[in-house]
Amino acid sequence: MVQADEAVAAAGGGPAEPTGPHRRFDLRRWLDPRRGWVTAGFAVLTALLLALHAVVPNRWGNLGSLLETFLPWLGLAVPLLIAVGLWRRSATALTAVLLPAIVWLNLFGGLLSDKGGGRGDFTVLTHNVAAANSDTAGTIKLLNGSGAEIVALEELAASAVPTYTEGLAAKYPYHAVRGTVGLWSTFPIGDVREVDIRIGWTRAFRAQVTTPSGPLAVYVAHLPSVRIKSESGFTAGRRDHSAQALGDAIEAEQLKKVILLGDLNGTMNDRSLAPITSQMRSAQGAAGDGFGFSWPSAFPMARIDQILSKGGLRPTDSKVLPADGSDHRALTATYVY
Structure with a gap:
C-alpha cells in the first residue's frame, strides 16, 4: 500500500512528502554547534557593548560618547x-x-513602565525653540497650554525674544533672558546670575524662583552642539568643557533645592555629562513613561534635552509634548517640593 502511494505521488497523482530541510523537525540540525556561531558572535558582541559601554574609549573620535548617545x-x-x-x-x-536581551532589559526595562501619577506642587517645562522656528505662534500656543508654571527656553533668536515675551506675558508675568536662553514664570524670579560655561557668550544662567512652597534655584542652559565629522568623529570637546563648568556651578549652589532645565546636547548615559548627571536626578527616569526622546522632532531618537533636580525634589510626572515648529520636542515634569 505504501509502495502504491509512492508510485502515485511520483506519477503526479498526489502530493509528495516534503523534502529537504522542511521534511521534518531535525533536532540534530538545530543542536549542531557548527551552525549559527557567527550570529552567536554578534549577539555576544552586542551584549558586551551594552554591558561595557563605559569602557569604550573616547580618545578615538569620542566613540564612547557616540555609542552612549x-x-x-x-x-x-x-x-x-x-x-x-x-x-x-x-x-x-x-x-x-x-545575553543582549537580558542586558538591555537590565539597563532600560525600568523605563518601559509608566511611573507617573499623583499630584505635584508645580510643573516645569524646557524647550529648545530653535532660532529658525517655522511656527513661533504655534510654539507660544503650546507653551501657554502646557500647564507649566516655570518655562525655560533655549536657542532664542534676539529678534524673537519680544515675540515670546509678548505672547507669554498674560500667563507668565515674570521673566528673565540672558543671551540666547530665557526663563518665564508664574512665580517671582530674582537673583539672576549668568553662568560661565566657557564658550565666550551667554548660554546659561541661574535664577531664584520663589514658589508658594519655597525657593528654588533654577538653572537654564544650552550646552554647545556636537557634530559627527568624517575626519574627527564625534566632536564633543566644547560640550564636555561646558558640562564640567555647569556641573561645578550647580555643585556650588547655596540653595538646597535645584532644578536644571535645558538642552544639554547629551543623554543621561553619556559619560561626558557626569559632572552634571552624577549629582542630579532625571525626571524622566524617575517618573516618566518610556525613553522620552526629544530630538529630532520629526522622529525623536535621543533625549538630549533634560529636566534634572536635586535637594529632595520629587518628580511625579514627566512628559514629551507634541511637535511644533522647532526641531526639538518640549518636555515637562511635575514636582513635589
Missing part, C-alpha cells in the same frame, strides 16, 4: 538576531541572543 537603539539587534537564528535553525544562536 544612542545606546537604547542597540536593543533593535535582538529581534534581528532572533530572526537570523530561526532562519539558520540554530539553537546556539538563539541561546546566545538571550
